[in-house]
Amino acid sequence: MLTGLSAFPLTPFTPDGSPDEAGFVRLVERLAAAGVDSIGALGSTGSYAYLRADERARLTRLAVEAAAGVPVMVGVGAVATRDVLAHVDAAQEAGAAAVLLAPVSYQPLTLDEVLGLYADVSAASSIPVTVYDNPATTRFAFTDELTAAIARLPHVTAVKIPGVPADEEAATARVARLRALLPAHVTVGVSGDASAATGLLAGCDAWFSVVAGVLPGPALALTRAARAGDHEAVRAEEERLQPLLALFARHGGSLRVVAALAEHLGLVGPDCLPRPIRGLDLAARAEVADVADRFRPHG
């Protein structure tokens, strides 16, 4: 299941600060219709950390319904283990195909504490668990030995890595080294959209994609080219995404940029990010609009 393109939609918020359910459903329906392989609902791009427990449960149910058979993986991270376990329960009840767990923390965690967290979730989950390594938001540094220990736990079936080296040879070596430490059934997915092309060419099984949450067409084209082993086509599709990826790099990550892009394309309402996060300023929005218009025909 967790192979190919996994698209991560935004969770848009309304001006009163609560999630815009109708807007969220439209985004998920659009991704399912585009033919993505799975949907990563309530990921970092889906602002899971800004949602209350009841909202997370409800949005998960809505995502599963709107995905119309496309598998939905749902983010269950939280600072307290008891809250993570409650989110896992809710995800299972809602029909999620898998859960995605990052070691969110307030007090910095030790390696053993993070292993303990995954062990607690592994014991409580009856659906697949994806390890979510996202140092930009969790500020936690996985070691390969920790990832390997977690991957041996029951129900753990995938690892979402934050990126690969830009050099192709180094990327291939990186993915091979990690794979050698993991049980054979555990898949490796690349995130950090700037790493997608290199990661897929280096042998990653999946692309966990922020771009795909708003522009599924170009992301599917890249993923299909990789699946077909067409190196040149992969790099051509990456080249098309380059102006957008450059904006991610310039504006502190992908979230504020994809939110502005989705707003510009009319996919969500204005000012869709949860406070205290604020949208891009007007100058940056003009850059986003300029880039967005190149993708309009492609959808």
Added chain:
Amino acid sequence: MLTGLSAFPLTPFTPDGSPDEAGFVRLVERLAAAGVDSIGALGSTGSYAYLRADERARLTRLAVEAAAGVPVMVGVGAVATRDVLAHVDAAQEAGAAAVLLAPVSYQPLTLDEVLGLYADVSAASSIPVTVYDNPATTRFAFTDELTAAIARLPHVTAVKIPGVPADEEAATARVARLRALLPAHVTVGVSGDASAATGLLAGCDAWFSVVAGVLPGPALALTRAARAGDHEAVRAEEERLQPLLALFARHGGSLRVVAALAEHLGLVGPDCLPRPIRGLDLAARAEVADVADRFRPHG
């Protein structure tokens, strides 16, 4: 109000993962009886980030009651602004004397977003707001210009800084430089217990103290010596605390050490930290026990 010694108690948790209210009340009563100047409930040491909204409201009410007139400042930080505002409302209703706000985040925040967060809280609060600069947990780096801009907002009355340089002259210069940027009514409190003596001698108005949450006696002795301007006595009291401060440095901060200390002294039940945080291992606990026994007569 936010001058002198502000003691930060643990919030102990029960084996089922919920807060141990009776244990928490005992800790707060003990601090009030010891004569601390204020109590910092649900600070980082009080594990605010691991508590649910209803628990935070209830523990705040219990703290105010148990403090028997000693002012209670309460932590209101959360990832989402709407949750922070709900905690502020609950703190006011519970009779808290002030709120303590750190820029907790999932997505790294910009300087302007953090200023916006404080502006939203300032507009909603009718009680004093303390700015909580704690990079170890928030991973957010305040600039002095940001602190100064926040300090000009209505209701902001204190800044909790994470420490001062170890060198006395440098510490005095640091505190003077910050003070020069702040309105005259805004107090500066030092935290990071290893910085307490130097911070108070350098002119900080308050010590926001983790040590004082478990060992109010020695912390009060240090604070009173500083208030009396008795440089030598301050350094003597600091020297007494040194073995404990050394354990903080060795075990990744104060939380796990003070929890083990409180457990060893029988102030809280065993294994009192919220998962995924785990207590110290047995070797480290032996070190804590050794240090603790030096403080027994002092209480």
